[in-house]
Amino acid sequence: MSEVTICGLFILLFDVVLCSAPWAGLLLLQCSSWGGLAGVWAFGAVKLVSLHVFTFVLTDGKPQPELLRLVLLLCLLSPVFESGRFLMAPPSEPYTGPSPDLTRLVLGPMASLLACVVWEKGLCGKTKKNDSMPDARRLLIRMLKYFRPDSLYLVAAFGFLILGVICDTFIPLYQGNVIDMLRGQAVQSSLGYAIGELVLFSLGSALFSGLRGGLFMCTLARLNKRLKHLLFHSLLQQEVHFFEENNPGRLSSRLHSDVDRMGRTVALNANAVVRSSVKTSLMLMVMLSLSWELTVLTCIEMPLLAILQNKYSTMSREFKDEIQDCHAQNKDLASQTIGGIRTVRSFKAEKDELRRYNKALDHLGAINRRKAVYSAVFLLVRRLVTLAIKILMLIQARSLILSGRLSIGSLVSFFLYQKPMSNSLREILYCYGETVSTVGVISKVFSYLDRTPKCKKEGELAPEKLEGGIVFQNVTFSYHSAPDKPALKSVSLKLQAGKMTALVGPSGGGKTSCVSLLKRLYDPDEGQILLDGEPLHHYKQKYLQQKVALVSQNPVLFSGTLRYNITYGLTNCTLEKVEEAVKKASVDDLVSEMKDGYDTDIGEGGRNLSEGQKQCIAIVRAMVRQPQVIILDEATSKLDVQTQNSVLQGILAPGQTVLVVAHQLNTVERADHIIFLEDGKVVEEGTHQELMVKRGRYYRLKEELFF
Numbered sequence: 001m002s003e004v005t006i007c008g009l010f011i012l013l014f015d016v017v018l019c020s021a022p023w024a025g026l027l028l029l030q031c032s033s034w035g036g037l038a039g040v041w042a043f044g045a046v047k048l049v050s051l052h053v054f055t056f057v058l059t060d061g062k063p064q065p066e067l068l069r070l071v072l073l074l075c076l077l078s079p080v081f082e083s084g085r086f087l088m089a090p091p092s093e094p095y096t097g098p099s100p101d102l103t104r105l106v107l108g109p110m111a112s113l114l115a116c117v118v119w120e121k122g123l124c125g126k127t128k129k130n131d132s133m134p135d136a137r138r139l140l141i142r143m144l145k146y147f148r149p150d151s152l153y154l155v156a157a158f159g160f161l162i163l164g165v166i167c168d169t170f171i172p173l174y175q176g177n178v179i180d181m182l183r184g185q186a187v188q189s190s191l192g193y194a195i196g197e198l199v200l201f202s203l204g205s206a207l208f209s210g211l212r213g214g215l216f217m218c219t220l221a222r223l224n225k226r227l228k229h230l231l232f233h234s235l236l237q238q239e240v241h242f243f244e245e246n247n248p249g250r251l252s253s254r255l256h257s258d259v260d261r262m263g264r265t266v267a268l269n270a271n272a273v274v275r276s277s278v279k280t281s282l283m284l285m286v287m288l289s290l291s292w293e294l295t296v297l298t299c300i301e302m303p304l305l306a307i308l309q310n311k312y313s314t315m316s317r318e319f320k321d322e323i324q325d326c327h328a329q330n331k332d333l334a335s336q337t338i339g340g341i342r343t344v345r346s347f348k349a350e351k352d353e354l355r356r357y358n359k360a361l362d363h364l365g366a367i368n369r370r371k372a373v374y375s376a377v378f379l380l381v382r383r384l385v386t387l388a389i390k391i392l393m394l395i396q397a398r399s400l401i402l403s404g405r406l407s408i409g410s411l412v413s414f415f416l417y418q419k420p421m422s423n424s425l426r427e428i429l430y431c432y433g434e435t436v437s438t439v440g441v442i443s444k445v446f447s448y449l450d451r452t453p454k455c456k457k458e459g460e461l462a463p464e465k466l467e468g469g470i471v472f473q474n475v476t477f478s479y480h481s482a483p484d485k486p487a488l489k490s491v492s493l494k495l496q497a498g499k500m501t502a503l504v505g506p507s508g509g510g511k512t513s514c515v516s517l518l519k520r521l522y523d524p525d526e527g528q529i530l531l532d533g534e535p536l537h538h539y540k541q542k543y544l545q546q547k548v549a550l551v552s553q554n555p556v557l558f559s560g561t562l563r564y565n566i567t568y569g570l571t572n573c574t575l576e577k578v579e580e581a582v583k584k585a586s587v588d589d590l591v592s593e594m595k596d597g598y599d600t601d602i603g604e605g606g607r608n609l610s611e612g613q614k615q616c617i618a619i620v621r622a623m624v625r626q627p628q629v630i631i632l633d634e635a636t637s638k639l640d641v642q643t644q645n646s647v648l649q650g651i652l653a654p655g656q657t658v659l660v661v662a663h664q665l666n667t668v669e670r671a672d673h674i675i676f677l678e679d680g681k682v683v684e685e686g687t688h689q690e691l692m693v694k695r696g697r698y699y700r701l702k703e704e705l706f707f
């Protein structure tokens, strides 16, 4: 047992001794009261001083904050409670102060102790152990701030909510009135009046609830739109490394399901909490007026359930995170297989894929089973607690009825109120649990929203005239997924303005990495790349993407029309410009063959086109930008030789800097200068003829091996 617990027990014992003294005195003197409310507060003050001194002595002058909170609770609970009774006492039965009975002597310290345990262990204790809880509060407050632009809607929604609840609470009262009138000899007009009031409250309840629901839904839709826009904007700013490290399925799940979930949970729970709180307060007032002892017992049930719910919520939050990750993985697995169905079919790997998917489903099933077991245990314990409290209440009610302090009718009314009040409290606790379990989701979404892209800020340069000379100065670069294996090691090379340069080398040599750096998809770890003598990051990003165009072997096209794909990312690109680019690239036949010409829908990812046609579209997309530097990364590999020649002839304008990427020397005969890259290093460079002499044997050998 810890030191704090032992000290707490001593303090409790001392409190019981302190309380029993005046009670014993009152009993001996046969007094029924000890000075009304003033006496209770005075005794509370005396207790506060005595217990403080006792605590300081007990802890050698260094009391723990938990003990001080217990002392405060022991001293203040009774005066506060009595003040409540005093304020709520009906005029027919004026307040006479606490009566000396044993139940009160035990109930006071018990309630204080319970409240203390709930606070320290269940709520506050959790906060101290788990650093994420203050974060949770901060995250929820931040989440609420996103509702700010809809404050007016929210104020109206909450207003309608409170009006609706008030109408709801009065409906049973008027129902009772009408029933009473049916039994008696009420005048026809007053019966009609009571029915009218009942109808009015029912209509009010329906109307206000409808308005409240509509306004909440509207606010939620607006919040979702705002958050999705912000998140998508933030994602689009991130560097390419980020997308390599984070799986696209998971990012898309954050953007859609998570944003929906966080908005829904926070808005609906706030709605439910306000509704339940108003209802609970109204019912609590009525219940206290019926019997405070039974109300205290009902209220003891609440913190016990709160502890249980708190524990369950923590577990359920972990389960939910696990399940969500699992769902994202499964979704990814399925979409990968469906997306790559041609490859799957050609390798006859359907059974393997099914087995992989089944394994993933089994994993998800196991988590769901564990969650179900925990949920069943939680439900059982919760029911047992409720049952135990109910038995205690019946025992207490029996003694109250026997002593004549409670009528059977009042007991029935009390029990009639108890169920809806427990439901309201349960709803509040449930909402709390739900909100806490959504904190993980909120924190992940916010972490993406707050993420600062790890790439250099774009510059301001956008010169009208660009020569297109490019220099790599000692460039070293590694991918984040393989930080110890640099893809480029101190590479220095030069692309002369207006000339065609070829990067040649075996697979994995670093050609594509050079191209990616040139397109600023990544930034070098060391060294720099100069364009017309200026570092690449000094140029405006938009300018750079327009002046340096890349056509890769597997171009990415988007669903939409042919024209949309050609003019992708360009504003105000006229049809004439598109037609000119198509003519230059000699692919006008391809366009004329299409059903709706430029307005033909090419399907998702361009699936209605052949691989060669996709390459043609990508070439036109680059041409339409009239770039000064054009990079052809095996851009025509899927075209037949004749088309390849005519396309190349058309696109290579005089004075343009061209970078061609290839595996073999014989495909880059036109190049003015060839750079041979191997294992991330420049190993040879020169003209085609020079290289054929130097590396011809090597190439002949390689080509024999490959072809």
Ligand SMILES: Nc1ncnc2c1ncn2[C@@H]1O[C@H](COP(=O)(O)OP(=O)(O)OP(=O)(O)O)[C@@H](O)[C@H]1O
Pocket: 244, 479, 480, 481, 482, 486, 487, 505, 506, 507, 508, 509, 510, 511, 512, 513, 514, 663
């Ligand atoms: N996204 C990536 N993450 C981690 N490593 C990568 C990534 N892309 C390439 N690499 C590694 O970087 C090195 C250079 O690859 P790069 O793609 O630049 O070579 P390449 O010469 O273009 O090859 P290929 O001719 O086959 O396209 C290789 O070792 C490769 O494994």
